[in-house]
Amino acid sequence: MPEPIRLGIAGLGTVGAGVVKIVRQQAAMLEARAGRPIAISAVSARNRDKDRGVPLGDYAWEDDPVKLATRADVDVFVELMGGADGPAKAATEAALAAGKDVVTANKAMLALNGQALAEQAEAAGRTIRFEAAVAGGIPVVKALTEGLAGNEIQRVMGVMNGTCNYILTRMENAGLPYETVFEEANKLGYLEADPTLDVGGIDAGHKLALLASVAFGTQVDFAAMQIDGIERVSIEDIRQAADMGYRIKLLGVAQMTARGLETRMSPCLVPATSPLGSLENATNMVVLEGDAVGQIVLRGAGAGEGPTASAVMGDVMDIARGLRLPVFGQPAATLRKAQAASARTPAPYYLRLNLQDKPGALAKVAAAMGEAGVSIDRMRQTQHEGTNAPVLIVTHKTTRDMLEAALAAFPATGVVADEPVSLRIEN
């Protein structure tokens, strides 16, 4: 009779309860696949008395997650509390120090402390698995580190915050302004306690930082990422983009260039008919590009009880089966410190300006752009609104620096009212 693998689960929110359900309801299937039983020894959460819709009486209770993580009857510490520091990190460190493997859904903890934790895990001969931290149920960390291990990865792109994608598609489909849909999402409980984590692009940025590390063999470096949220995306831009065959998505892109590693999270225009452009509501999508495999697209639910618990269980099953990789796919000591490159890979840009209704205004703007070296692919002036004329411009491929130079030259033309909107187009 093979030994069971014994879990200690800290955090019994939606995901934690989902993991307990799977372990209880699918015991025979899990055992057949793993070749050994999956058992739960102990659980921990802030409030012992809350009804979580799943019986917990069979398991020891620990108030203190550090105690849970170091119990003698725990083989794998399942960290589902969240938070970059504090109890999650303390318990993870304690678990590794006590010789436990760790499975976590905690993107913030790993995006900010991943290298140190990976080094600690490897020194202890243990691993940390984090499939659930990125794109919910989509097995993208596994695809990158294992399935595509024969590829030099060239680019990773993803829509990885379901709440932002919900807000953007709802704005488009209902024709509502950002503020209204933000309030709707808030009432529906879709937003984090600090909504900036979602709409500010930080949560998605944490995920992208982890993917960049496993894709490029580099030390996770969240601080180097350029991040813009969706707070300033207007219904007007969504409409104009749609008119030109694009949709606006909060898109993360990690790309290795001759100058170093570019990582950016920002609202971008993508072709409406592309896989990324067709993504509705809270669904996530990750696009992986490798030198041998070409382009692989993965799509699925990015959050929620079942999908996230599925990812946690995938990691648990790997450990139960003895499938153990270094935390970021290769030994932490071999991960390079990436040269962070500012986002200078050329791309076309979408610009929306309000021009004062003066003779020669358009010519002045075009001249300023030309002087900055930015050439115009398409331009159109829409109906006047009062004394200003909205103008839309799609540039040819240009660098962000050159575009910034053009934008910086606009005030001196004396014809550009308001701050122009500029969004990258990712084809």
Added chain:
Amino acid sequence: MPEPIRLGIAGLGTVGAGVVKIVRQQAAMLEARAGRPIAISAVSARNRDKDRGVPLGDYAWEDDPVKLATRADVDVFVELMGGADGPAKAATEAALAAGKDVVTANKAMLALNGQALAEQAEAAGRTIRFEAAVAGGIPVVKALTEGLAGNEIQRVMGVMNGTCNYILTRMENAGLPYETVFEEANKLGYLEADPTLDVGGIDAGHKLALLASVAFGTQVDFAAMQIDGIERVSIEDIRQAADMGYRIKLLGVAQMTARGLETRMSPCLVPATSPLGSLENATNMVVLEGDAVGQIVLRGAGAGEGPTASAVMGDVMDIARGLRLPVFGQPAATLRKAQAASARTPAPYYLRLNLQDKPGALAKVAAAMGEAGVSIDRMRQTQHEGTNAPVLIVTHKTTRDMLEAALAAFPATGVVADEPVSLRIEN
């Protein structure tokens, strides 16, 4: 210095040459990821003198793949010859008997002999990996057996023959009949030597049989599959389907039902706006549905040197890293013999009939369908062609048996000219 893992590669066609290229060109990257060098000891192919665009002088040559597979300096036998029986199977068996692991792209060999080979591999303490056999570069076997290991899989669907999807999308986009596009594809070298393997649905059927086994923990059973090819798909049906918002795809579906395991490969209508409906040309797509994760969609190149070599290398890297699973994800002895169920899961169907232009013809057909218990969702009669009137019917959900009963009753109505076309609609 860790020991290299040493490959013996049999078959140096496109894929074999691609594998050699990756091992040569990415040696440092592969070693960093695997923690040990990936080396090639020996190769084998039918013709030693052919230029394959990659230097082979560093490797021993074997004319006989069985000799290659059993060489003392080979740890992993990489079988890229193809063929269900014959040299591929003999060499695979010899490799296992000699204690080697096997990596193969050979769907036919495993679809027809998978259970016996899995049992032999496990008795020898070895494994056979076959990611490259299914959907080219898409890591779908890994996603099913590992990433989604916590899920009870409910349904697997896929478009997995790029040639068929090329033919169907080319027919639609160019408005050309099947025969013309088939000839085009033949001239372009897209078809197997025996084209029935492609257009008859057999190649895709082999792939589906393997996915069904890993998805449901059942013994691979190609003989139980219901297979229809695309040979009878007409441009008329493609046009009519498009008019109603559908596209026709050669779709494989494996589904566990209360009556047993349904596996079928057939031309189906799918919504044009769904991920499957949006698939163009030779791209492959697999849709996985699990009880916890919901729906995961994987998309990528299904054939070609790079994508298939990428999948082979993923398996090689797993073995080099010591990530070893049983052949079909769980021990061969625990795989159930599935009860093969005829495809009776209810679905809507598309019917195209030619009705003789007689009074009351439509009523007679509708009555025959009603008597068979098939109810009509939508019906339309298009412009007359001579004395016959083409009629399109979309049924409500019905079983294949009831539909067959309705079709069987048509001749007695005396108003149905020609054989009706019936295609399942998969939503």
